[in-house]
Amino acid sequence: MNGVPLVQKIWIGPFTSFGYGYFDEIPAAYVLKYLDFQTCMNFVKVNLWTWKNGTQYIWEQLNDHLKNPAxxxxxxxxxxxxxxxxxxxxxxxxxxxxxxxxxxxxxxxxxxxxxxxxxxxxxxxxxxxxxxxxxxDYERYDVQAFLTDPDKHPEISYYVFDNMVPGKLGHLMVYYRRWKDKIDQVITTYALRKHKDSEEIPYEECRQMVQDDLKIMGNPAKEIINEWSVYYFPHxxxxxxxxxxxxxxxxxxxxxxxxxxxxxxxxxxxxxxxxxxxxxxxxxx
Ligand SMILES: Cc1cc2nc3c(=O)[nH]c(=O)nc-3n(C[C@H](O)[C@H](O)[C@H](O)COP(=O)(O)OP(=O)(O)OC[C@H]3O[C@@H](n4cnc5c(N)ncnc54)[C@H](O)[C@@H]3O)c2cc1C
The missing domain is CATH 3.50.50.60 (FAD/NAD(P)-binding domain)
Structure with a gap:
């Protein structure tokens, strides 16, 4: 999986695989708004973290402190x-x-x-x-959450850089393993299925492509427990x-x-x- 040059990986890794589209269709201004120096360096240094209780929790706590709650x-x-x-x-x-x-x-x-x-x-x-x-317009960004046999998932999350180009539309770009010290957990995958200049790949077809990618990578899904085609990144x-x-x-x-x-x-x-x-x-x- 070494087809994409390093300099491009620094940019497309956190951008395209996070569902924000392809560099030949998205205005550069969006890329620069998001990938400021600090954010970019956090990705380069793999200085990434998640909120212990998830992001929904932040907004629930905030709402509890508002004079006029939502x-x-x-x-x-x-x-x-x-x-x-x-x-x-x-x-x-x-x-x-x-x-x-x-x-x-x-x-x-x-x-x-x-x-x-x-x-x-x-x-x-x-x-x-x-x-x-x-x-x-918005991104058709599909998320699948699945279970796999503990011996079938890799030790950390991985990016598939070769799939972050328009020619590989619909393929798995990220395989996300949330907790590094826990083996029995839900795994999530992410894929895009629309590019401005090509036909939208139907939801079911993309779903299957991701499933097939998982098999090729030796991490087949045992059971899909949630799935979502998101209204994502309006732009x-x-x-x-x-x-x-x-x-x-x-x-x-x-x-x-x-x-x-x-x-x-x-x-x-x-x-x-x-x-x-x-x-x-x-x-x-
Ligand atoms: C799968 C996924 C992963 C993401 N990961 C990250 C991440 O890791 N980090 C990050 O920073 N961002 C992430 N995002 C993006 C982030 O969630 C959005 O950018 C952010 O939520 C946008 O906020 P918003 O207030 O504009 O819209 P929303 O959070 O979508 O809020 C809009 C609200 O309006 C409501 N609404 C719509 N129509 C009506 C109506 N007619 N009447 C009443 N209510 C209505 C909706 O129900 C919704 O609650 C992710 C998004 C998704 C979907």
């Missing part, structure tokens, strides 16, 4: 903005607000099995919102980025008593998303 299990079905007010239909009831900050997906280009839609589908979206947000492509997509959306902040945040406004990870939200609130509120 209301859970509340689906926003409709939003109308008129006469300087925002009318939000949530769980069947209409509520009135002065402003709204959208952190849910702005646009979902095709029907998804999980029913996730974009804000343009349930807001009284204006023409400029529809026009700009329709440029957003725009190079032409739209270069044509000022971000400048135009930033100029629309507050225009319809609406502010746009969430990962698409910065980058598809927690660090950048939280940082952007904080900056947005400091700027406008």
């Amino acid at each position: 209301r859970l299990n509340s689906t926003i079905e409709k939003v109308e903005r008129r006469d300087g007010k925002v009318y939000v239909t949530v769980n069947g009831e209409v509520e009135e607000y002065d402003k709204i900050i959208v952190t849910a997906p702005l646009y979902v280009p095709n029907k998804r099995a999980d029913g996730q839609v974009g804000m343009v589908d349930y807001f009284d979206a204006r023409e400029d919102e529809k026009e700009l947000f329709s440029k957003i 725009v492509f190079t032409d739209d980025y270069a044509a000022g997509w971000y400048d135009k959306v930033e100029a629309m902040q507050g225009k319809y008593d609406t502010f746009y945040a969430g990962e698409v406004m910065s980058f598809g990870d927690m660090d950048e998303t939280a940082e952007y939200s904080r900056e947005l609130v400091e700027r406008f509120f």
Whole structure:
């Protein structure tokens, strides 16, 4: 597995295999937002770690300390903005607000099995919102969690660099073994199945490709216990980025008593998303 030069491995390892797409389709600005010097060096030095209780736990703890905690299990079905007010239909009831900050997906280009839609589908979206947000695409990033015989998994997680190129779309890129000192554990795999310039590989086909890769590598799955095709890393492509997509959306902040945040406004990870939200609130509120 030595086909990819070292200098490229430093970049594609933490980028493509983490589901952020291929270097010939993704604007370089996204790569640089995410892979700042410190993040890059952490990967080079394998200075990687995970949260003991998972990341969900961080947000649950944060929520417990908020003056106005998030209301859970509340689906926003409709939003109308008129006469300087925002009318939000949530769980069947209409509520009135002065402003709204959208952190849910702005646009979902095709029907998804999980029913996730974009804000343009349930807001009284204006023409400029529809026009700009329709440029957003996302990564089809598939995760499988499986069990294998303890003697069948390698000692550490591994990257398959040769599979991080568009020609190997749909193949396993990462095999993740979370705890290095524990043999009996769930293993997760990650694969991308869409590139801007080629046909999307159907979910089932990609799933099977990953299973076959596992067999070839001598780590076959005994039982798949969870699987997920994620709405992942919403982004725009190079032409739209270069044509000022971000400048135009930033100029629309507050225009319809609406502010746009969430990962698409910065980058598809927690660090950048939280940082952007904080900056947005400091700027406008
Ligand atoms: C498998 C996977 C692994 C990842 N690994 C990492 C990692 O290791 N490190 C890292 O930093 N980032 C990681 N990420 C990325 C990170 O999770 C996202 O970048 C981040 O969660 C984006 O935050 P957000 O608030 O924009 O969107 P989300 O966290 O997706 O929040 C949006 C929320 O809006 C809700 N919503 C949508 N529509 C409606 C509606 N109509 N009404 C009410 N609610 C609605 C959704 O249910 C969701 O809770 C990973 C993501 C995935 C999927």
